[in-house]
Amino acid sequence: MPQAKLTLSIPEKTWIGDLSRSYSEARVRIVAALAGEASGVGLAEISSPNLPDLIGEMTAYDEVTDVDLLQEYENEALIQFETTMPLLLFAVQDSGVPLEMPFDIVDGEAEWTLTAPQDRLSQLGEQLDAFGVSYTVDYVQQTIESGQLLTDHQLELVRTAVEVGYYDTPRTSSLTELAETLDIAKSTCSETLHRAEEKIVKQYLDEISSMPEQ
Incomplete structure (x- = not known):
């Protein structure tokens, strides 16, 4: 599934953009x-x-209706806030793309990492355009969900x-040493590793072949 990293420029005269x-x-780490339909609640770590x-x-x-200071230590604080203008959330909620937390806002820019089908990412782009949020696509890549694979x-x-x-070049651990580290037989280690490598390589090639040509 495609994973994209976006850098968003928060519009002028938007409270979180102006503040940052x-x-x-x-x-500001969200x-x-x-x-909701007319407001949003956020939890932010601010340094x-x-x-x-x-x-x-x-x-x-005026757009910030409530601020609760939950924790504070030197130059860092944990804050819960409510706002009538959660612009970035409004922009993403109709696209069907889950917003991955946390994400940082620094000097008027936010960085998002998103994992979603290509058509949903396209819908997100249209939503951002509609809300006047300019953005750059830092990368789009296919991900291999190794935890499920x-x-x-x-x-x-x-x-x-x-x-x-074991995978370093030059290799700094042998198959025998790897088996000893895990306290398993060398033959078991070799066979299990080969089966895992086979799955990873085949999945990677399948993902690459499904990507549109540039």
């Missing part, structure tokens, strides 16, 4: 968010050397092989 541009050194001023200015926006035992073996350097 005013405090360009700050990072941890959770929920939009800034001017945190008190930022929070004070945030509460002053492999059994738990195969996935553990492949992960361990990567961690100990």
Whole structure:
């Protein structure tokens, strides 16, 4: 399934865009968010050397109807807020694309990583255009859902092989050492690893062949 990374430029005169541009050194990490028909609620981790001023200015926006400071430590705070203008959520909710959390907003720009069918990503692009949110596509790539592709035992073996350097060039761990690390027979290790590699390679080639030609 396609995975895309977008960098969105939040329109001028939008409260979250203006706030993050005013405090360009700050990072607003949206941890959770929920939009209704006319408002939205969000949970945000905010880090800034001017945190008190930022929070004070945030509460002053007419579009921000409620701000609760849940935790604060030095230059970081966890805040729950409610707004009548959750622009980014409005833009995504009609596209059928699930918005992956968390995502960061820095200096008026948000970075999204999305996994959805190509037609849904196209619908999202149309929604962003309709709401006046300009964006760039950093990449679109096919993903291999290895957690579903492999059994738990195969996935553990492949992960361990990567961690100990079995796939490094030059190789820093032998098949014998890999088997010893997992406390399994060398023959079992070899056969299990081969079956996992076969699944991964075939799935990868299937995904590549299904991609439209550039």
